[in-house]
Amino acid sequence: MDAFSEELMRSVEEDDQEKASVGCGPEIHLPWLSQHIQNTVSHGHKGINFAQTTSICLNFIQEALLKHQWQQASEFLQCYFQALEDFNSQKRQVALQNIWKLGSAILYHHPKSSVETFSAFADRMKNIGVQNYLKISLQHALYLLHKGMVEEAYRNLNQAESWRYGEMSASQEKLIKLIQAYRGLLDYYTWSKKRTELSKFDMDGFATSAATQDMHSYFRQASVNLHEIIKIPGVWDPFVKSYVEMLEFYGDQDGARQVLTDYAYDNNFPSNPNAHVYLYKFLKKEKAPEDKLISVLKILHQIVPSHKIMLEFHMLLRKSKKEEHHKLGLEVLFAVLDFSGCIENITAWRYFAKYLKQIMMEKHLDWVQEGWSSRKDWWPTFHFSYYLAKKNWKENKILALEKAFTSGILLGKGCKYFMYVSKQGHKVQEKSIKTMKKFVMKHNILDSKEL
Structure with missing residues (x-):
């Protein structure tokens, strides 16, 4: 086993001893070698080699996870650390990724796990192979967010954003942008909270220019990072929605409309029904002409013919003066009722019978x-x-x-x-x-x- 994994094992043992000495109660027990694997290897498998041993161990972990046997999975995971001794660098990298994915899943579900345990594991795994640092940092931040620890997640993202090791690869640059985008999302979250607070102060006449400027500073921080990520082809629903909400708040309707239009119609982006839903709702709120609303929903109809907005689309088509729209209105209802989820949708059947x-x-x-x-x-x-x-x-x-x-x-x-x-x-x-x-x-x- 290499120095990195030895240090990881030693630090885990030291932490367990330290917590036990101060009366922290029972911790997750991770013995070095599971008796289960010893038995498997010793009975009828005398010629078993290193690769087979680690493969058996990995199978045991996966089986334990499927059965929600978190303690047993944690024991097998310790045995799997021997995969880090593989001479093949590519296999070592795969092993590192497996240890992180399996270990984080175990610690997420283990009844004796805690935020501190998970964070300690994540911090150590970040430093075992620099290629994993950014990915683990981002996943660690998402875990903290899930636990409601927004400030800790923000600090984690800040540290990851400033991390550098050697020459930055293209994949690392993309990860940095993603980390910045999530930091922008947290800036949006803070901006939204401050906006709510200010709206209450405004009602009482206590709002100050300093508080308004503070809120605006979060908008500037968030908008820079959110604007950057949504230029990259991908599915960025929460980032787009947050950015558009801020633009609307500051009266930049043209900017918000352009963001949503690009997100829906840019051919470099993957097909995304939500992009057309967001654009439709924005245009509807703006009281855009019905033909423009119909053109947006036509595309949504092609992507997701059973979408709940299709009944709204049907009514728009019925109100149109064009006969082709009236015919499409019938096609829309036929398509909606093709899906089992709409089999007892009384509104759809009422529209269909009437039409x-x-x-x-x-x-x-x-x-x-x-x-x-x-x-x-x-x-x-x-x-x-x-x-x-x-x-x-x-x-x-x-x-x-x-x-x-x-x-x-x-x-x-x-x-x-x-x-x-x-x-x-x-x-x-x-x-x-x-x-x-x-x-x-x-x-x-x-x-x-x-x-």
Whole structure:
């Protein structure tokens, strides 16, 4: 084992002894070699080599993690440290990454772990192989944030940002930018808190120019780092939202709109539904023309046709004066109801039933047939089975009526769903059932056999 790992082991043991001497209670026990591995190696594996031993150990750790056996996993991890003795530098690097990933997972879940234990492990791992310093620093900061320790996380990011070792590689430069971005996010967090405090002072007439300037200084710090990270192709949702919120607060609507537009439409960035949602909500708040809102949601419809905003998109299309938008409005509803998550969405079915009725009255039967042709083989079982008719009628009669109406239009009066619901007698729904039956008898796109 090399000097780094020996020092790590020695410092862990010293910490355990020190805490025990001051009565800190039981700590995580990490014996040097698990009896389990000794048995595995000694019985029937006399010819086992170094690589096989570490591989067996790694398998034991992974199995223990899957079973949530945190103490056992921590014992096996100590055995896995021997992987640092490998002569192959690439394998040593892989071992270091494994030790950090597995060790941090164990310490995150171990019932006797603490923030101090995790931080001590992270600080030591940062110095075992300089290639890991920045990654571990960032993950350490995120762990501290998860524990609500914002100031400690900020200090950790500051230290990582100022860290230098030899010539900076391209991958390290990217990590530095990411670390700066997270620091910017924490500056935004402080700015947001100060803004809330100032708004309360303003109500009481106690706000001072010094407090306002202090808040603005956090905006400047945050905006520099957030602006830099969102220029790099990637998915930066929390960074973009924070930056846009600050720009809006200071009245830079053009700047905020440009950030969101670039984030949504830059072809160098990966496809991201949220980018289009953010832009749509911003434009809607600005009361942008409906055509502009429709153009944004068209792209979202292509990426995530089942998105909850699609029902809003449908209403926008219905209000449009363009016939192509009216046709798209039907396609949007068909696409929404293709997904199991919307199978009992009463709003979607209400919109669908109402729009089908309108389209049939306007003699656009071809629109319905076009949407139905690719669904007629699976929608009857997916939406309109006899079982679902009974279930829907029992649980939500309004939903059952809307679905029965659409099933009658799409499948004809012989559809079992339609037949079951139309035969039910109920004081509140009686008039609705009669109206539904009358319309379906007059309008349907096909006369089906019973399904």
